[in-house]
Amino acid sequence: MQTAxxxxxxxxxxxxxxAGAFVIGYYDRIEHQIIKVAFTEIRFPEDHHFQFEIxxxxxxxxxxxxxxxxxxxxxxxxxxxxx
Numbered sequence: 001m002q003t004a005x006x007x008x009x010x011x012x013x014x015x016x017x018x019a020g021a022f023v024i025g026y027y028d029r030i031e032h033q034i035i036k037v038a039f040t041e042i043r044f045p046e047d048h049h050f051q052f053e054i055x056x057x058x059x060x061x062x063x064x065x066x067x068x069x070x071x072x073x074x075x076x077x078x079x080x081x082x083x
C-alpha cells in the first residue's frame with residue numbers, strides 16, 4: 001500500500017494529475033476530527049521532508065506530519081484512506 005507521502009508527492013510532480021481537484025483529510029489532535037483542506041492550499045517546505053504546511057482559518061501557519069493524513073480525495077471520490 002502506498003503511503004500518504006508517496007501519494008502527495010505523486011500529485012505534486014505528476015503533470016497528468018494536475019487537472020484533478022484533490023482534498024486532503026488530516027486528523028486534528030485538538031479538535032479530535034478529520035479536517036479537510038484543498039491540495040492547492042498545501043505548502044511543502046524544502047527543509048522538512050516529513051510534513052506539509054497549511055494556513056488555518058485563524059491565519060496561523062500549521063505544520064502537519066504526513067502520519068496524520070487519513071484521507072485523500074480526487075474530484076470528490078475517496079482515493080486513499082488509512083485508520
